[in-house]
Amino acid sequence: MTVAAPEDTLLDVLIVGAGLSGIGAARQLQQRCPGKRYAILEARQAMGGTWDLFRYPGIRSDSDMYTLGYRFKPWKGAKAIADGPSILSYIRETADEADITRHIRFGHKVVSAAWHSHDACWTVTAERTGDGSLQQWRARFLYVCAGYYSYAQGHRPAFPGEESFRGRIVHPQFWDASLDYAGKRVVVIGSGATAVTMVPAMAATAAHVTMLQRSPSYVVTRPGEDAMAARLRRLLPEGLAYAATRWKNVLLGMFFFQLARRRPERVSERMVGMAAAQLGPGFDVGKHFTPRYKPWDQRVCLVPDGDLFRELRDGRASVVTDTIERFTEGGIMLASGQTLPADIIVTATGLRLNMLGDIAVSVDGQPRVPAELMAYKGMMLNDVPNLVLAFGYTNASWTLKADLTAEYVCRLLRYMDRHGHHVAMPRRDASVQPAPFLDFTSGYVQRAASVLPRQGDRRPWRVYQNYILDMLTIRHGRIADGVLQFDMPRGAPMQRETPVTLSGEVQS
Known part of the structure; x- marks a missing residue:
């Protein structure tokens, strides 16, 4: 049986997800649109999203906290590349400072959202964890801050012979806090951000940790602390120092990304050379740290203060580049014939992407x-x-981008209030040609081709992956741009457009 929510009122905004994006969205909504009635539905029993879910050894950001932090709240920690508990504390502090927590309904997993044109609002159905009961919420505006990957499932390929392995197999997304790896032989399967984080963290107490990769990734050292940020904090007021450091890191990041796109061979040579310098003579950098793809065709892995390279150099960890033939009782046999002994195998094999938190969305009874x-x-x-x-x-x-999105939502709501609009909906011209949403060759992106929406070949349908272009478009661009349509007649059903196609086939 489905029942109305205890607060049986029509909300102005319903936010889905109480992670980094959801808490930031609520903070900006309170500041820029005071008086708007809102609630946050969170499927789990705690806020923080990714930073509460992931508990594996060494969990940390792979971006600096001066840009991963909110624009409106300075990051005060000493570490620019922060650990997971520190980031979680930052999110909770943001919620507490703005009294956001009382707006959160924990243990409410949104399963469906139905738009009804006759009353211009969403009816959102949420399942309560524990008793499985359903509740319905009504809101004028639905703001989905549920991230882009499944909390219920990671990417976990099956390997031949797994059942014969006598040790423990664990996926980082579902880490067992009671797992004792001290003095154990550990193999971490993977070469992405999770693997390069876990290997040095586990090597501190494990007998030995082996990073087993099918192919290498670009791995770059970055200082754990931002020296310029520390100097600016001594010289300038806190807010100004934070803004200056944030812009410095934004511009440097954009510069190196553009350089990698325009001079990929030069940047690749430089990054591989940096790895070689840290690992020392005798290490086969060509085999283990020279990827087959161009820089930034996949996300670059950051290691603070070279911790991964230090563990490899000192022999507490090693890297093997090979493919898995099968699991054995005591470890993993590789295609080359080499056997890796293991007591624990960690499958750092990636995420499973989803969209809109796997919410079933419909408009006037038609699925979207x-x-x-x-x-x-x-x-x-x-x-x-x-x-x-x-x-x-x-x-x-x-x-x-999440900060810019929250700003745009507030701009849009204020615009609609000023002009008496109740509905805002983008209309796609048939001449706009589709392209993949993300220009990335990473496995988790390629596996999600049937999940992600598309982007178009012109603005405002382009996904730039460029903060300055987005800032100009989102923060300063016109709301009424001719593409965003307002207020259809009450009771008129929304007509479903022909689905976006690539290569002439419907992508579903």
């Missing part, structure tokens, strides 16, 4: 499937009214 739609400014979907999703950058900090 993200993969069949096109993203407007990277945050709304064509033919879906009064819905915004937070989706950050792949080549920079997630929060940079």
Whole structure:
């Protein structure tokens, strides 16, 4: 049985997710649109999203906290590359300072959202964890801050012979806090951000840790502390020092990304050379740290203060580049014939992407499937009214785009109030040609081709992955741009457009 929510009122905004994006969205909504009635539905029993979910050894950011932090709240920690508990504390502090926590309904997993044109509002159904009961919430505006990957499932390929392995197999997304790896032989399967984080953290107490990779990734050292940020804090007021450091890191990140795109051979040579310098003579950098792809075709892995290279250099960890033939009783046999002994195997094999938190979305009874739609400014979907999703950058900090999105939502709400509008919906012209949402070759992106929406070949349908271009478009661009349509007649059903296609086939 489905029942109305205890607060049986029509909300102005319903936010889905109480992670980094959701708390930031609520803070900006309170500041820029005071008086708006809102609530946050969070599926788990705690806020923090990623930073509460992941508990594996060494969990940390792979972006600096001056850009991963909110624009409106200076990061005060000493570490620029911060650990997970520190980031979680920062999120909770933000919520407490603005009294956001009382707006959160924990243990409410949103399963469906239905738009009804006759009353211009969303009816959102949430399942309560524990008793499985359903509650319905009504809101004028739906703001999905649920991230982009499944909390229920990671990417976990099956390996031949797993059942014969006598040790423990664990996925980082579902880390067992009671797992004791001290003095144990550990193999970490993977070469991405999770693997390069776990290997040095576990090597401190394990007998030995081996990073087993099918192919190498670009791995770059970055100082754990930002020396310029520390100097600026001594010289300038806190807010000004934070803003200056944030812009410095934004511009440096954009510069190196553009350099990698324009001079990939030079940048690749430089990054591989930096790894070689840290690992010392005799290490086969060509085999283990020279990727087959160009820099920033996949996300670059950051290691603070060279911790991964230090553990490899000192022999507490090693890296093997090979493919898995099968698991054995005592470890992993590789295609080369080499056997890696292991007591514990960690499958750092990646994430499983989803969109809109796997919410079943419909408009006037017609399903809206993200993969069949096109993203407007990277945050709304064509033919879906009064819905915004937070989706950050792949080549920079997630929060940079999430902050801009929250600003835009507030601008849009104020514009609609001034002009007496109730509905805002992007309309796609048939001449706008579709392209993949993300220009990335990473496995987790390629596996999500049937999940992600598309982008278009022109603004405002382009997904730039560029903070300055987005800032000009989102923060300063016109709301009434001719693409965003306002207020259809009450009772008129929304007509479903032909799904977005690539190569002439419907992507679903």
